[in-house]
């Protein structure tokens with residue numbers, strides 16, 4: 001009898017047990033009913049959220065300013081109208097009087113104008129050639 005009561009006492013107060021078997025405040029998961037620590041936000045048994053995220057809610061949420069989207073679409077539009085500087089220069093030099101570099105840039109109206117005026121009487125071609133020289137490669141139209 002005496003041994004049994006000692007054993008029961010030892011069981012109630014496990015002094016040699018370093019594991020976190022301390023009398024934590026517990027609650028029951030509202031989803032699966034498992035006994036979980038009082039401060040648990042996620043159920044340790046089923047993983048579902050049982051508490052509001054107080055800390056996160058108290059602090060102002062981080063606002064991500066996503067104003068880059070406009071620039072991104074602009075970049076995509078630019079990428080679609082990308083032109084090689086050297087091709088444009090060659091076209092302007094050899095076929096500029098019929099507006100080849102204007103057609104190459106997709107400026108059909110200007111191309112037709114160059115075609116009928118022989119590159120704005122040569123002046124337009126000359127100006128375009130010099131302007132193309134200072135453009136980056138590739139450039140965007």
Ligand SMILES: [Zn+2]
Nearest residue numbers: 029032043046
């Ligand atoms: Zn649960």
